[in-house]
Each structure stands twice: as C-alpha cells, then as structure tokens.
Amino acid sequence: MTEEKWEPKVVAFVCNWCTYTGADLAGTSRLKYPANMKMIRVMCSGGIDPVFIIKAFERGADGVLISGCHPGDCHYNAGNFHARRRWTMFHQLLEYLGIDKNRLQFSWVSASEGKKFVDVVSKVVNDVRELGPFKGYKELNSEFTAVVNGLKQEVNKAEAVNG
Amino acid sequence: MKIGVFICHCGENIGRTVDCPRVSKAAEWFPGVVHSVDYKYMCSDPGQNMIKDAIREKGLDAIVVGSCSPHMHEKTFRKAALDAGINPFLCEMANLREHVSWVHDDIEEATQKAIDLTRMAVEKVKRNQPLATIKVPVTKRTLVIGGGIAGIQAALDVANAGYEVVLVEKEPSIGGHMSQLSETFPTLDCSQCILTPRMVEVYQHPKIKLMTYSEVEKVEGFIGNFHVTIRQKARHIDASKCTGCGLCITKCPIRKKAFNSFEEGMAYRPAVYVPFPQAVPNIPVIDETVCTYYKNGKCGVCVKVCGREAIMFDQQDKLVTEEIGAIIMATGYKLYDISKKPDDSFIKGYGEYGYGKYKDVIDGLQFERIASASGPTSGEFKRPSDGKEPKKVVFIQCVGSRDDSKGFSYCSKICCMYTAKHAMLYKHKVHDGEAYVFYMDIRSGGKMYEEFVRRAIEEDGVKYVRGRVSKVYEQNGKYIVKGEDTIAGMPVEIEADMVVLATAMIAQENASTLAQTVGIPYDKYGFFNEAHPKLRPIESTTGGIFLAGACQSPKDIPESVAMASAAAAKTMVLFGSDMLEREPVVARVNELLCGGCFYCRKVCPYSAIEVREIKDRNGVVIKEVAYVNDGLCQGCGTCTATCPSKSVELMGFTNEQIFAQIAAL
Amino acid sequence: MENNLKAGYFPGCSQTGTAREYDLSLRSVAEKLGTELTDVDDWNCCGATSAHVTNHTLANALAMRNIVQAEKQGLTEMVAPCAACYNRLIVSQHETQIHPELKKEIEAILDSKIENPVQVMNIVELFTKIGADKVKQAVVKDLKELNAACYYGCLLLRPSDITHFDDAEQPTSMEELIKLTGAKPVEWNFKVECCGAAHSIARKDIVVDLSKKILDDAVAHGANVMVVACPMCHTNLDMRQKAIKKEYPEHKEIPVLYLTELIGLALGMDEKELGINLHTVKFELKKETA
Known part of the structure; x- marks a missing residue:
C-alpha cells in the first residue's frame, strides 16, 4: 500500500434492483463521482450480513456504504425493512467496535436516482476523507497486508515488464 | 481452476x-x-x-x-x-x-x-458453483377468483385458448357490479345488454367450471402447482335438479324480511331468491337467516311447489380441492359505506352528509339502480323516501376519495365519469329538473371521456360547481346542501330533493384476508400490489398469481377488461411450456449446520421456508431443520443475513463469494 | 361514597365573570356527586384571548403554565369547563409534545420542566369519568318535560385529531348524558355549527344571524331548551336573543342551559342554587302539581 498519498477506500454493498441499477443510470447519464468507491452487488439489502461490513473494515476499507431500494419499494416486498432494522441496531454497535459511526453510511437509492447515487457516493467519500485512514484493523492485520502487498508488487512488476 | x-x-x-x-x-x-x-x-x-x-x-x-x-x-x-x-x-x-x-x-x-x-x-x-436451472412442472389449469366483468373476461380468454378454468364467485350469481349498472359511459349503452351474453357464455363453456356461492378457503403450493381448497356454501337447493323455474321464489311467503343487496337495499327479496332475474346460474339460494323453516321447522311452501324436489334444507357446505397452475385475482371493489364509521382509524366517516340518516341521500350504485330499467323504480326517477320525482338533484364527488383527513388519499378514478353520466341520465328523463355537481377537479382522461363530460355540461345543462360540500341537512322537506363555490369565492346553499354521493371505491370486503390466504401483498387500503407499477402491472409479486380489475386499484370497465385479458395472456405464457425454468438464485440450507431456530421463516417475505424433519434410521425425529422451497423462493437472501449459524446461503451470492470479493479489494 | 373522583379544576376567566352560573352549578353538582374539585393554584389566562392569534409562543406558554401549576399540585386529571380553555390547554399540550423546540423554549420561559402528565378533560368527559351509573343513581327529578337540543359548538370537538373526543360532525356524548336525567334529546341539524363568537364584538350583525339560525333550527326540531357546554356559546345564544328579537321581532325565545345546570336540576337543586336566574332568557321548571 502506498501510504505517501492516502486515498480513501470505500466499499459499497448495494442491492441488485435499485441501487446497482441506479449506479448504472449514473453511468448512462455520464455523471461523475470519485473513483474511491467499489461496489459489491447482492440481490437485496436484506441479505447484507453485518459481518460483511466488519470484514470490509478488516480488509482495509476506510468506509462502507450500504444502499438498497427505498422502504416500501423493495423488489422482495420486505427485505429492506429487515435491513433497516438490522442497520439501526448495528450502527449502535459500531463505536463499541472502535469504528467511527460516520464510516458506515446508509442510504436508499432507487433505480431512477442516478443523481442521488452520485451525491451519496461523493458525500461518503468526502466524509471518510475527513476522518482519515481507518487504522483500527490494519495494525492487527499486518500479516494479511503483507500478502496483499506482495501480490500487488507482483502485479506492478508484471506491468513494468510487459508494459 | x-x-x-x-x-x-x-x-x-x-x-x-x-x-x-x-x-x-x-x-x-x-x-x-x-x-x-x-x-x-x-x-x-x-x-x-x-x-x-x-x-x-x-x-x-x-x-x-x-x-x-x-x-x-x-x-x-x-x-x-x-x-x-x-x-x-x-x-x-x-x-x-x-x-x-x-x-x-x-x-x-x-x-x-x-x-x-x-x-x-x-x-x-x-468460488462459483455450477448451478442448474430449476425446473418445476406446470398444471395447466387456471383459477379465477371473482366473477365480475374482469373475472368473466379472464376466464373466457383462458378457456378459449383451450385451457381449463375454475371460476369462483362468492355471490349466488356472476356478473358483479357491472350487472347493477344502468348505462355505461361514454357511450351510454346498456350494461346488462353487453354483459349478459358474456355471462351465459361462461356458463355454457365446456372448459369453464363455474362455482358460484363459493369462496377460496386455502391456497397451498407455488407457481404451476397450487392446491386450492374452495368452500361451496350450501344453497339448500339441489343444483342438478333445479330448472330455474322460479316458482319457489314467487311463492315464498317471506317477502319483506331481507333487503335486496342487488338493489342496494332499496327493495326486499324473499327468503329463497336469485339476486336478479338474469342471474347465472339461474339457481336460487335459500337464506337461512330469514327462512321460517330454519326458525321453527315449519312453512316448507317451496318444497310443496317445487316439482323437481330440488329443495334441500339439510344441505351442508362442501369443501372442494382443485389442482391449479395459475391464479387470477379479480375480486373487484366495493363502495365506501359512509354511514358507518369503519374500524380503521384513518377513515372517519362522513356523518355530515346524512347518508344513512336521510333516505334521499344515496350513493352511486343506488343511483344506478334507480336509473336502471330493471331497477326498483323501473327506471323512472323516483326518490326513495316518498317516490316523488326529484326536481333538483345534487351530486357530490370525491366523498371519501382524495381526502387525507377523513377518507382515502387516492382518487377513485371513475367517479368524475359516472357522475357526469348520472347527471346526464337524470336530465334525459327529467327535462325540467336541475342537476348540480360539486367537484374538486374533473379527471376525464380516456378515449371520448372529456367530450362526454363537456356534453353533460354544454348539451344537457348540468351545473358544475367547483368546491366541497360541508354539510347536508333537512329543512322543511328539502335537503340543504351547504358548500363553497371556489371559483366564485362564495358559500353556496342548494335546496335539493335528492343528493347523490360519489363515494370512494375501496377494496373488497376481506380483501386483505384473501390476500393472506392466497399469499400476495396488498397496500394499506387492501388493494393488491402489482409486481412493478410500470413494467409488471398484471403480475403480483408471487409467481403464478396475476391481478385483474379493481382489486388492484380503482378502475373503469375497459381498463378492467384490458387487464383481465392481459392476465389471461400471462397465464398462457406460463402454460406455454410443460416445465417451468427459473434462475437458480435461491437459498439453500446446510442441514448439518442448521439449528432449527427458524428465524429465517420469520423474515422470509415469501413464506418459502418450510420445516423438514431429520430422522435417524429408525424413523425417530432427531431434529427439525429449515428447508427452502425452490418454487417459492425468489432469492433475496434476507434469510442468509438473519441466520445465526450461517447455515443458509444464497446460491450465486454465498458468503464465501462475497468475502472473496471483499478480500480482493 | 367509595371511589370518589378527585380532579383538578381550571376555572378560567369566564367562570368568574360572564359564566358565573356555570362555575356555581359545576361546583354544586360536583359536590352532590361526591367529586372533589381542587382549583389550580394561581391559575392564569389560558391564552384563548388575542394571544393565540398574535403570539404563538406566548399563547402556548400561558396555557402550559397552568398545566405545570396543576402538575406541581400533583394533579393527574383536570377539568376545564370552558370549551375555549379546554381547547387551548389540550392543543398546547399537543404542540409541546410534537415540537421539542417549542417545548424547550416554553420550559425556559416557565423555568420549569414540562412532563405533561395532566390529562385535561372537558365538561362532558368529566361526567363520563364520574360515571353514568353514578349520575343516574343521583337523579331525583325526572326532567321529562325537557326536549333538549344539545349544542357542542366548535371548540369542544375540533381539531378532532387532538381532542380525540366524540365525532366532530355528529357528536352524541352530550345526548347520552342528558338522557340520564329523563330529558329528551332532539335530533337537529346545527349541533356543531358556528355561533359566530369570534365576531361577537366586531361584527354583531353576523353573530345575530348565525345565532338565530341555530336557535331557529333547534326550535323547529321541537326543542324547548338548549344545552351548551361553553361560556361563549352561552353568551351568544342566551344573551344575544334580545338583539335577535330587535332585528327579528317574530323570534321565539328559547332558554339556554349549561349542561351542569340541567344535571343540577335533575339532582334536585333549584334554579337559584344553580344560577339559572342569572340568564337573559328566563327558565323555570314546571312547578310540581302533585
């Protein structure tokens, strides 16, 4: 990891039907947002396990975004209601885990809200940038980081050779 | 790899x-x-x-x-x-x-x-696993619930395509609300004349099994494979013997004990009755609640006059099961009875309009019966209280619709049109009469609809007043309608002889109970939910269950019919193949890990999780585990996040796969 | 008597002025029914004056001060016989409950926390609380000669989302109460119509017409007495009848009683005890013949 110039790393868990499609719309509308965020698609926000989030922080994320369909519009009728309840609970536990509450954000972005998606991503990235790098797990995790770094170096080397 | x-x-x-x-x-x-x-x-x-x-x-x-x-x-x-x-x-x-x-x-x-x-x-x-498309067989029979115009149309379309249909109607006759209407907008053609042939066609169709006076009691299974239990209520008439001669009806001595619901309570019917003369099937029903025989075992006039020995006082309800592949919901609507204050806390009733208190304050369907040639007044305009011809009629629109504070937030959609029709019908028969319409906005979107309303105003001289009515009260034999003309900015008072309220169209009685029985979602008003408001308006979110007509939201006849035909087409799409294929994105339970807490059952929006017993070699139950029914599971994965032992996984989106993605960041 | 009700009493300005007889009759009736009324200490204006249209904070602060006073006395229930007081108190309670900012502001003004435990009752609710059985048992005189038109006016029922009291368009609770006395409630049209009290000083002409309409309809439906539960209603319907008579000489007078007065009569008290003699339109029960 190149620590000289730190860039926030944000992971988004998004549902297939609303937010993923909303992000597609942001693309087809050629809207711009920071490249710091990478998305992991699940079928429904109701299927996002809190463990995923902790795992993401553990694996070097500085912030996490959860986004699904608006309450009442869930493709699966009620999945996002379960999600909402789960996140209300989980959010309270974050500080206990030593994670700033602002590093985990929730939003509802429908398939027609490309602009909102851009706003949400920009906000999360900005917030996380202000909070600075998340170090909590990194120190515990040096072994894993070493592996990833090794891997990256290999890739870079390969690029240098081939490029 | x-x-x-x-x-x-x-x-x-x-x-x-x-x-x-x-x-x-x-x-x-x-x-x-x-x-x-x-x-x-x-x-x-x-x-x-x-x-x-x-x-x-x-x-x-x-x-x-x-x-x-x-x-x-x-x-x-x-x-x-x-x-x-x-x-x-x-x-x-x-x-x-x-x-x-x-x-x-x-x-x-x-x-x-x-x-x-x-x-x-x-x-x-x-970490992806090879998955096989899930295949389930299809029973090519359709159940249509509701025998109004939507149900009739859907049943005929499916049956004409060569598939069997079971049509279930809770009333003794099919026909629904359309059979009560006098004339229809915007052409003013007679409702009965266009509907009755369809009803007869249903009755005679070899592919349609008609079950009137019946209700769906239980629905099990899933798309392509429903097992439906239907309760056939006891008619107390042997349908196989009855010829529909009607002698029992004319001779029944109980004449004034029960209101005729087809005439919207403006007439009586005997204890043995058919709802209306053109009923299909033309087989009467004995009403236990008023029949003397059920009170004291006497009378039995109908038994004496029936030449076919068709009266069966001891007939019992019968439960029938049917194997069904697709279900079309066509349960229709009812009118908001504003005289009563429903239990639902958000509806508060409209006591101030005097409905239920004054006989001449009636609702739209009652007006239809008064205007109908087959109605209690034979189509002459006579008001219910004294049978006099009303010379001034006030129509009030949006009673209960578009009213957040006392009624329903939605627009009932058809009232602008039928009120214009009512006013027109009245003016056509009572030339010196005056008709006033209180409205909020005129919503007349539809082919020839706006022209129709203009005709009522311009050719027939119906007076439209934009504003709400605050109160209707009786004074010196007149009904004083107090309202506001918001264009003139003045309060208005009209002395009317009769007041017609365009009450809101609301979900059918027990619609939410039926929705739960069948397993489809409904909105807060009790209307059934479509799978997607724009692109899947015919399907419910449950596979194999389709919606037709006003059970989904207020609708007029052409819309209901269009939706019914669309629902019929959807069932035929389903019947196009012998086996159903679907994406294998479903949840799977690891039975070794599952602890049987069944939290997954509580959160599953589709009731797709069943209980499976694990037995040892002696057949003794060791434990109960969750089991996912592929036919019902839609693959949201809510169960996977809920499961405390992580024993349920969503195929294609397993925890392992997602962790791998996270690790690769 | 066991289970006697104890309740706070917020008299409000009318009870000490134009509606003295309302105060008098309420206190006598309550005593007779074994209900202990405790006056709110150092009560002040409820805010129904110009305050509620000119200064929102002031109006709510005035009302809430009374609630807080009652709270300090340990009262959990409080009757506000004047419909306007009732309305102001209950609306202010509602406002402070739904607007935390306003609540904070008022708490600062009052220098006291608002816990809002006091349940404010109108006069009809007080009798419901006392209990129909108890009232019925205490009735010694059958008022069958009275055909009463119950008039609710505007403030008792509205806004219905806040008052949660009876049907705002077709109320029946007062009718149910007076039936206990043997009096016959009449069905009539203008139970909740506006009497014009808001205009009683500036536009007497409007008030005369509105009040006349109400009185006429009651008479037309066979009433020989009107029953009210609000000092403003009483002022407009009783005191105003002279002015109505001036404008419309054919006007037929009809006596207007407070609900407490009517119940008082049934409990055996005489007109003077209840202050009925103070009314503009005179009223007396028929003298017993037997």
Missing part, C-alpha cells in the same frame, strides 16, 4: 478512459487466470466466438467478462459460456462501463479501478 478474462473496449465507451490492454495484462497475473485478452466488442459475434474458442482451446473452467453492466449482457455471456460447454453460472462480469469509464475522467484512476473490479470478479468466480 482455469479462468479466462475478457476485457471489452465497448468501442470507445470503455476504451476512452480505461486502458483496456493494461487491464487485461494485469489480469494475466491474477492467481488462477490462464488467459486474458481485450477486444473492441465482446458482445458482438466475433467477440463471443473469441470467448467460446478460448474456453474450448484452453480448457477454461470459468470466465470473467469485463464490459458493461450485468443487467445489460449477463445473459449474452452466460449463453456463450453454455454454448462452449461450461456451466453458465461460472461466468461473472466486471462492470467497467457504467461503473467505471462513464463515471470517471482520470485514465489512471479509472484503469486502476477497472483492474480492482476485475480482480474482485475473478476472486468471486473461483
């Missing part, structure tokens, strides 16, 4: 901001990747052939395509994988267009993100 990576330039779309050759070069170094290329158009024929050839030549086990959104071309590339002989679910996509090239400007940043996304997809695909 040998993985192939295919990076698409999408012409210039991806290539402009993502250095595609660099991405494909980088991917070569990902563990497991044995082949990595980039190409101008991966989705084109040559592009797809490139993928197929690589799979065959290099013996690839799985592929990753870095191109557009999976919503765009996932099917295309999965098909290509299948053609080349690998399981289509071993194909993953990295979204390099919508999520990278189109949203980022910086080539370095975009390329780096593209590499990351590709790596995530590679890590995921390594």
Whole structure:
C-alpha cells in the first residue's frame, strides 16, 4: 500500500434492483463521482450480513456504504425493512467496535436516482476523507497486508515488464 | 481452476478512459487466470466466438467478462459460456462501463479501478458453483377468483385458448357490479345488454367450471402447482335438479324480511331468491337467516311447489380441492359505506352528509339502480323516501376519495365519469329538473371521456360547481346542501330533493384476508400490489398469481377488461411450456449446520421456508431443520443475513463469494 | 361514597365573570356527586384571548403554565369547563409534545420542566369519568318535560385529531348524558355549527344571524331548551336573543342551559342554587302539581 498519498477506500454493498441499477443510470447519464468507491452487488439489502461490513473494515476499507431500494419499494416486498432494522441496531454497535459511526453510511437509492447515487457516493467519500485512514484493523492485520502487498508488487512488476 | 478474462473496449465507451490492454495484462497475473485478452466488442459475434474458442482451446473452467453492466449482457455471456460447454453460472462480469469509464475522467484512476473490479470478479468466480436451472412442472389449469366483468373476461380468454378454468364467485350469481349498472359511459349503452351474453357464455363453456356461492378457503403450493381448497356454501337447493323455474321464489311467503343487496337495499327479496332475474346460474339460494323453516321447522311452501324436489334444507357446505397452475385475482371493489364509521382509524366517516340518516341521500350504485330499467323504480326517477320525482338533484364527488383527513388519499378514478353520466341520465328523463355537481377537479382522461363530460355540461345543462360540500341537512322537506363555490369565492346553499354521493371505491370486503390466504401483498387500503407499477402491472409479486380489475386499484370497465385479458395472456405464457425454468438464485440450507431456530421463516417475505424433519434410521425425529422451497423462493437472501449459524446461503451470492470479493479489494 | 373522583379544576376567566352560573352549578353538582374539585393554584389566562392569534409562543406558554401549576399540585386529571380553555390547554399540550423546540423554549420561559402528565378533560368527559351509573343513581327529578337540543359548538370537538373526543360532525356524548336525567334529546341539524363568537364584538350583525339560525333550527326540531357546554356559546345564544328579537321581532325565545345546570336540576337543586336566574332568557321548571 502506498501510504505517501492516502486515498480513501470505500466499499459499497448495494442491492441488485435499485441501487446497482441506479449506479448504472449514473453511468448512462455520464455523471461523475470519485473513483474511491467499489461496489459489491447482492440481490437485496436484506441479505447484507453485518459481518460483511466488519470484514470490509478488516480488509482495509476506510468506509462502507450500504444502499438498497427505498422502504416500501423493495423488489422482495420486505427485505429492506429487515435491513433497516438490522442497520439501526448495528450502527449502535459500531463505536463499541472502535469504528467511527460516520464510516458506515446508509442510504436508499432507487433505480431512477442516478443523481442521488452520485451525491451519496461523493458525500461518503468526502466524509471518510475527513476522518482519515481507518487504522483500527490494519495494525492487527499486518500479516494479511503483507500478502496483499506482495501480490500487488507482483502485479506492478508484471506491468513494468510487459508494459 | 482455469479462468479466462475478457476485457471489452465497448468501442470507445470503455476504451476512452480505461486502458483496456493494461487491464487485461494485469489480469494475466491474477492467481488462477490462464488467459486474458481485450477486444473492441465482446458482445458482438466475433467477440463471443473469441470467448467460446478460448474456453474450448484452453480448457477454461470459468470466465470473467469485463464490459458493461450485468443487467445489460449477463445473459449474452452466460449463453456463450453454455454454448462452449461450461456451466453458465461460472461466468461473472466486471462492470467497467457504467461503473467505471462513464463515471470517471482520470485514465489512471479509472484503469486502476477497472483492474480492482476485475480482480474482485475473478476472486468471486473461483468460488462459483455450477448451478442448474430449476425446473418445476406446470398444471395447466387456471383459477379465477371473482366473477365480475374482469373475472368473466379472464376466464373466457383462458378457456378459449383451450385451457381449463375454475371460476369462483362468492355471490349466488356472476356478473358483479357491472350487472347493477344502468348505462355505461361514454357511450351510454346498456350494461346488462353487453354483459349478459358474456355471462351465459361462461356458463355454457365446456372448459369453464363455474362455482358460484363459493369462496377460496386455502391456497397451498407455488407457481404451476397450487392446491386450492374452495368452500361451496350450501344453497339448500339441489343444483342438478333445479330448472330455474322460479316458482319457489314467487311463492315464498317471506317477502319483506331481507333487503335486496342487488338493489342496494332499496327493495326486499324473499327468503329463497336469485339476486336478479338474469342471474347465472339461474339457481336460487335459500337464506337461512330469514327462512321460517330454519326458525321453527315449519312453512316448507317451496318444497310443496317445487316439482323437481330440488329443495334441500339439510344441505351442508362442501369443501372442494382443485389442482391449479395459475391464479387470477379479480375480486373487484366495493363502495365506501359512509354511514358507518369503519374500524380503521384513518377513515372517519362522513356523518355530515346524512347518508344513512336521510333516505334521499344515496350513493352511486343506488343511483344506478334507480336509473336502471330493471331497477326498483323501473327506471323512472323516483326518490326513495316518498317516490316523488326529484326536481333538483345534487351530486357530490370525491366523498371519501382524495381526502387525507377523513377518507382515502387516492382518487377513485371513475367517479368524475359516472357522475357526469348520472347527471346526464337524470336530465334525459327529467327535462325540467336541475342537476348540480360539486367537484374538486374533473379527471376525464380516456378515449371520448372529456367530450362526454363537456356534453353533460354544454348539451344537457348540468351545473358544475367547483368546491366541497360541508354539510347536508333537512329543512322543511328539502335537503340543504351547504358548500363553497371556489371559483366564485362564495358559500353556496342548494335546496335539493335528492343528493347523490360519489363515494370512494375501496377494496373488497376481506380483501386483505384473501390476500393472506392466497399469499400476495396488498397496500394499506387492501388493494393488491402489482409486481412493478410500470413494467409488471398484471403480475403480483408471487409467481403464478396475476391481478385483474379493481382489486388492484380503482378502475373503469375497459381498463378492467384490458387487464383481465392481459392476465389471461400471462397465464398462457406460463402454460406455454410443460416445465417451468427459473434462475437458480435461491437459498439453500446446510442441514448439518442448521439449528432449527427458524428465524429465517420469520423474515422470509415469501413464506418459502418450510420445516423438514431429520430422522435417524429408525424413523425417530432427531431434529427439525429449515428447508427452502425452490418454487417459492425468489432469492433475496434476507434469510442468509438473519441466520445465526450461517447455515443458509444464497446460491450465486454465498458468503464465501462475497468475502472473496471483499478480500480482493 | 367509595371511589370518589378527585380532579383538578381550571376555572378560567369566564367562570368568574360572564359564566358565573356555570362555575356555581359545576361546583354544586360536583359536590352532590361526591367529586372533589381542587382549583389550580394561581391559575392564569389560558391564552384563548388575542394571544393565540398574535403570539404563538406566548399563547402556548400561558396555557402550559397552568398545566405545570396543576402538575406541581400533583394533579393527574383536570377539568376545564370552558370549551375555549379546554381547547387551548389540550392543543398546547399537543404542540409541546410534537415540537421539542417549542417545548424547550416554553420550559425556559416557565423555568420549569414540562412532563405533561395532566390529562385535561372537558365538561362532558368529566361526567363520563364520574360515571353514568353514578349520575343516574343521583337523579331525583325526572326532567321529562325537557326536549333538549344539545349544542357542542366548535371548540369542544375540533381539531378532532387532538381532542380525540366524540365525532366532530355528529357528536352524541352530550345526548347520552342528558338522557340520564329523563330529558329528551332532539335530533337537529346545527349541533356543531358556528355561533359566530369570534365576531361577537366586531361584527354583531353576523353573530345575530348565525345565532338565530341555530336557535331557529333547534326550535323547529321541537326543542324547548338548549344545552351548551361553553361560556361563549352561552353568551351568544342566551344573551344575544334580545338583539335577535330587535332585528327579528317574530323570534321565539328559547332558554339556554349549561349542561351542569340541567344535571343540577335533575339532582334536585333549584334554579337559584344553580344560577339559572342569572340568564337573559328566563327558565323555570314546571312547578310540581302533585
């Protein structure tokens, strides 16, 4: 990891039907947002396990975004209601885990809200940038980081050779 | 595992901001990747052939395509994988267009993100399992619930396509509300004249099993395979013997004990009755609650007059089960009875309009019966209280509709039109009469609809007053309608002889109970929910259950009929193949891990989780575990996040796959 | 008597002025029914004056001060016989409950926390609380000679989302109460119509017409007495009849009683005890013949 110039790393868990499609719309509308965020698609926000989030922080994320369909519009009728309840609970536990509450954000972005998606991503990235790098797990995790770094170096080397 | 990576330039779309050759070069170094290329158009024929050839030549086990959104071309590339002989679910996509090239400007940043996304997809695909499309057999029979115009149309369409239909109607006759109407807008043709032939057609159709005076009691199973239990209420008449001569009806001595609901309570009916003369089937029903025989065992006049010995006082309700592949809900609507204050706390009633207190304050359906040639006044305009011809009639629109504070927020949609029709019908018969309409807005969208309203105003001289009515009260034999003319900005008072309220169309009695029985969602008003408000308005969110007519939201006749035909077409789509295929994105339970807490059952929106008993070799139950019914599961994965032992997984999105993606960040 | 009700009493300005007889009759009736009324200490204006249209904070602060006073006395229930007081108190309670900012502001003004435990009752609710059985048992005189038109006016019922009291368009609770005395409630049209009290000073002409309409309809439906539960209603319907008579000489007078007065009569008290002699339109029960 190149620590000289730190860039926030944000992971988004998004549902297939609303937010993923909303992000597609942001693309087809050629809207711009920071490249710091990478998305992991699940079928429904109701299927996002809190463990995923902790795992993401553990694996070097500085912030996490959860986004699904608006309450009442869930493709699966009620999945996002379960999600909402789960996140209300989980959010309270974050500080206990030593994670700033602002590093985990929730939003509802429908398939027609490309602009909102851009706003949400920009906000999360900005917030996380202000909070600075998340170090909590990194120190515990040096072994894993070493592996990833090794891997990256290999890739870079390969690029240098081939490029 | 040998993985192939295919990076698409999408012409210039991806290539402009993502250095595609660099991405494909980088991917070569990902563990497991044995082949990595980039190409101008991966989705084109040559592009797809490139993928197929690589799979065959290099013996690839799985592929990753870095191109557009999976919503765009996932099917295309999965098909290509299948053609080349690998399981289509071993194909993953990295979204390099919508999520990278189109949203980022910086080539370095975009390329780096593209590499990351590709790596995530590679890590995921390594853990993908070959999945088989789920196949379930289809019973090619349709159940239509509700015998109004929507149900009739749907049943006829499906039956005419050659499939069997079971049509269930809770009343003794089919026909629904349409059979009560006098004339229909915007053509003013007689409702009965166009409806009755359809009713007879249903009755005579060899493919339609008509079950009137019956209600659906239980629905089990899933798309293509429903087991439905129907309660046939006891008519106390042997339908196989009855010829419909009607002698029992004319001779029944109980004449004034029960209100005639077909006439909206404005007439009486005997204890043995058919709802209306054109009823289909023309077989009477004995009303136990008023019949003397059920009170004291005496009378029995009907038994004496019936030449066919068809009266069966001791007949019992019968439960019938039917095997069904598709269900069409066509349960219709009812009118909001504003005289009563319903239990629902958000509806508060309209006591101030005096409905239920003054006989001459009536609702739209009562007006239809007064206007109908077959109605209690034989189509002459006579008001219910004293039978006099009303010389001034006030129509009030939006009673209970579009009223957040006392009624329902929604627009009942048909009232603007039928009120114009009512006023017109009245003016056509009572030339010196005056008709006033209080309205909020006139909503007359529809072919020839606006013209129709203009005709009422311009040709028939109906007076439209924009404003709400605050109160209707009786004074010196007149009904004083106090309201506001918001255009003139003045309060108005009209002394009317009769007041007609366009009350809100609301969900049918017990609609929510039926929805729960059948297993479909409904909104807060009790109207059934469609799967998608725009693109799937006919389907419910439950597979194999379709919606027709006003059970979904207020609708007029042409809309209901169109929806019914659409629902019929949807069932035929379902019946087009013998086996149903569906994506294998369903949840699976690891029975070894499952502790049987059944939290998953509580959160499953589709009731797809069942209990399975695990037995030892002696047949003794060791434990109960969750079991996912493939036919019902829609693959949301809510159960997976809820499961405390992580024993349930969503195929294609397993925890392992997602953790791999996270790890590859 | 066991289970006697104890409740706070917020008299408000009318009870000490134009509606003295309302105060008098309420206190006598309550005593007779074994209900202990405790006056709110150092009560002040409820805010129904110009305050509620000119200064929102002031109006709510005035009302809430009374609630807080009652709270300090340990009262959990409080009757506000004047419909306007009732309305102001209950609306202010509602406002402070739904607007935390306003609550804070008022708490600062009052220098006291608002816990809002006091349940404010109108006069009809007080009798419901006392209990129909208890009232019925205490009735010693059958008022069958009275055909009463119950008039609710505007403030007792509205806004219905806040008052949660009876049907705002077709109320029946007062009718149910007076039936206990043997009096016959008449069905009539203008139970909740506006009497014009808001205009009683500036536009007497409007009030005369509105009040006349109400009185006429009651008479037309066979009423020989009107029953009200609000000092403003009483002022407009009783005191105004002279002005109505001036404008419309054919006007037929009809006596207007407070609900407490009517119940008082049934409990055996005489007109003077209840202050009925103070009314503009005179009223007396028929003298017993037997």
